[in-house]
Amino acid sequence: MQASRARLFKEYKEVQREKTADPDIQLVCDDSNIFKWTALIKGPSETPYEGGVFQLAFAVPEQYPLQPPQVRFLTKIFHPNVHFKTGEICLDILKNAWSPAWTLQSVCRAIIALMAHPEPDSPLNCDSGNLLRSGDVRGFQSMAKMYTRLAAMPKKG
Amino acid sequence: MLSDSISTAPIPSAANTKNLGKKKRTNRSAKLKQCKIDARREQWLSQGAVKNKGRKDAGDNNHAPSMPDGKDSKRSLEELEMRPRGEDNYGSVHQDSDVESPYNSPTSVDSSVLGSNNSGTLFSGSSGSSSSSSAGCCSGNITDEEVEEGDDGCFDDWEAVADALAADEKHQNSSSEAPHEQETTVQKDSPVEKANGSNFGAQNFHPESASLISQASGNTRAWRPDDAFRPQCLPNLSKQFSLPNPDRRYGGGMVRARSAVPHSCPICCEDLDFTDSSFLPCPCGFRLCLFCHKRILEEDGRCPGCRKTYECEPVETEACVHGGSLTLRLARSCSLIERS
DSSP, X not given: OHHHHHHHHHHHHHHHHTTTTOTTXXXXXXXXXXXXXXXXXXXXXXXXXXXXXXXXXXXXXXXTTTSOOEEEESSOOOOTTBOTXXXXXXXXXXXXXXXXXXXXXXXXXXXXHHHHSOOTTSOSSHHHHHHHHTTOHHHHHHHXXXXXXXXXXXXXX | OHHHHHHHOOOOHHHHHHHHHHHXXXXXXXXXXXXXXXXXXXXXXXXXXXXXHHHHHHHHHHHOTTOOSHHHHHHHHXXXXXXXXXXXXXXXXXXXXXXXXXXXXXXXXXXXXXXXXXXXHHHHHSOHHHHHHHHHXXXXXXXXXXXXXXXXXXXXXXXXXXXXXXXXXXXXXXXXHHHHHHHHXXXXXXXXXXXXXHHHHHHHHOGGGHHHHHHHHHHHHTOOTTOTTSOTTSOOSOHHHHSHHHHHHHHHHHHHHSTTOOSBOTTTOOBOOHHHHTOOOSTTOOOOOHHHHHHHHHTTOBOTTTOOBOOOOHHHHHHHHHHHHHHHHHHHHHHXXXXX
């Protein structure tokens, strides 16, 4: 409990200090609860998510960093490894491959990497996974781009 | 959400309305939070791209219908800007405790670096005898220690390891800093220094009586019992008093000397104490404090650095550390010999 708090404070300070270090990640701690974080990440370039800003919700367990944080997308995203309704993310480092040496910041980076390199063989979003597995990259990209435009881009007017 | 609660709860109406009110309130606070985050996103995006400034206002209007025009959205942004400052204050309170450790480490590093530099420049030219004498003193010391270790081959427990390392550290300190001190005396009055040098030289010529003579020189110099420059071979009566301070100084110096050693545990962010920083549980070189190591062993037992399971049993890790200190000592004595 105390260890997780100290660690999160450290990460908070790190985030404050290196605010401009990673321009694609904006990590914000909840005002009243240090175990709740929100992240805004920019969709990586040369992917259908380019130009979108995606919101992630972190729920940090008290055993952190021995236990991984629970992360999910709050912004709708069409991606094979993200559940379309709940935003749950299928990523090994958030499950069994977690290491206490990871930080919330590095988790964000991993998620950006996952957005750029989907794993269609362990899909949470079957439609998206099937499109990719059947080789319809174009279909996948147009769907993903559409949802990015619908959900992750600042609305006009 | 509302329809959901109504359909699932066929309960008395009072409770129902209460429930609804509560939900409404949580809804509102959630909305407020979301509004803040949206504003933050706008701010973030507008930092990078000034071109879509018009869209920013429009976006704010869209997300927060209660703000009719650009002014209000601006105010909300100002509020947002205020907020992190408050958070910063909040953070700085905790920084105080953190500042302490880096604060004393750089100074100690500086001093030790300064000392070694001075000794390097000074003794390359003028008084090789005294530097070699200090090396001699150290080598005598090392043999002493090795005799001690030869008794049972390995350390009994962690305290023994820590003590040995501390001793190691002390004579390193004395070897690197004693010349520095002499250098300061050079500036005051050189004859004293020369006398000292000759004294040390004599010690060099009669290595079998090294400890005796250094004791004699100790008498002339009047070591304080808690003096960091006090030679290790002097009888150590007030060990408990002398230990903590040099420990700290050395802890700082070591961070730089062996660059891989962090000054705080990467898992729990507590400062690594001396035992922790000499603890190397995994061949990949990932360091952490003993407390976190124990917790990890209780859970899945994998090294955070390489995700391989820790192979070493605690006994073996002790041996590992022992070996590390030995090689370290060897490396140091080698460097001393080279310098002389």
